[in-house]
Amino acid sequence: MNVREITPAVDADALLAGAQFADAFCIEISDRDLDPRRAADRMMARQPRWAEALLSLRNFLVAPLGLKTSGDDPSAPRDMVGIFPVVSETPDRLIAGFNDRHLDFRVVVDVTPPGAVRQVTATTLVKTHNWLGRTYLAIIMPFHRLIVPALLRQVAA
Numbered sequence: 487m488n489v490r491e492i493t494p495a496v497d498a499d500a501l502l503a504g505a506q507f508a509d510a511f512c513i514e515i516s517d518r519d520l521d522p523r524r525a526a527d528r529m530m531a532r533q534p535r536w537a538e539a540l541l542s543l544r545n546f547l548v549a550p551l552g553l554k555t556s557g558d559d560p561s562a563p564r565d566m567v568g569i570f571p572v573v574s575e576t577p578d579r580l581i582a583g584f585n586d587r588h589l590d591f592r593v594v595v596d597v598t599p600p601g602a603v604r605q606v607t608a609t610t611l612v613k614t615h616n617w618l619g620r621t622y623l624a625i626i627m628p629f630h631r632l633i634v635p636a637l638l639r640q641v642a643a
Contacts (some may be wrong), residue, residue, distance in 0.1 A: 487514070488513070488514075489511050489514060489635035489638050489639060490511065490512055490513075491509065491511050492509070492510050492511070492512050492607070494508040494509060494510040494609045494611075495510065495596075495604075495609075496508070496510075496594055496608070496609050496611070498611055501581060501592055501594060501611055502583075502590060502591070502611040502612075502613050503613075504613045505592075505611040505612060505613045506608065506612065506613060507612040507613075507614075507623060507633075508611050508612075509609070509610055509630075510608065510609040510610070511607070511634050511635050511638055512604045512605050512606060512607050512608075512638070513536070513605070513606050513638045513639065513641060513642055514604065514605050514606075515604050515605075515606060515620055515641060515642045516518065516603065516604070517642075518600045518604065519600075520597055520604060520606070520641070521574065521577065521597060522575065522576075522577075522578060522580035522595045522596065522597045523567075523575065523578055523580055525580075525582045525595050525597050525606045525641050526567040526568075526582065526593075526595045527567060528602070528640050528641045528643075529567075529568075529571070529637040529638065529640055529641055530567050530568025530569070530637070531568070531606065531640070533633070533636075533639070535606075535635065540580075541557065544595075552574075555640045556629075558560055560580065562599055567580065567582045568582075568630070570582035570583055570584065570593065571583070571584055573592065578596060578597060578599070579594060579595065579596050580594075580595045581593070581594050581595075581596075582595075584612040587615065587616075587618075588614065588615055588616060588618040588619035588622055589614045589615055589619035589622065589623065590613045590615060591610065591612045591613070592610070592611045593608060593609070593610055593611075593612075594607075594608070594609040594611070595607070596609070597610055605619045606638065606641050608634055608638055609636070610630065610634065630638070
């Protein structure tokens with residue numbers, strides 16, 4: 487299955503007011519029973535080994551800066567998809583993400599209604615707060631552009 491980059495088709499201000507970055511990737515699938523929760527679960531269930539290695543390196547480097555290494559907060563148990571807390575969920579959309587000192591982000595997983603071909607779209611929104619957030623975003627962007635399509639391919643697998 488082919489992953490395509492598309493223009494984000496979300497109301498960024500409604501989902502993350504002040505977001506300075508948005509991108510979206512989509513894949514067409516034939517699974518008529520897929521909903522956004524199952525699509526997000528498939529995306530986040532496992533990452534390619536190279537992405538896991540990068541995430542481990544990222545967590546090692548940012549921990550001394552006091553940045554979150556996951557959205558999991560034992561003091562406030564919540565619904566999670568992978569390492570991300572679910573912000574909201576409807577039959578057509580799941581929004582996950584969290585706020586941190588350096589930036590806030592959301593990943594929006596949309597699934598079109600059943601038809602001959604369904605489309606799963608992953609939209610990423612980011613709002614940076616300071617120089618650390620802007621620097622972090624610039625550093626991870628090349629990896630983000632590789633990881634999101636790889637995760638979307640897992641939805642079709």
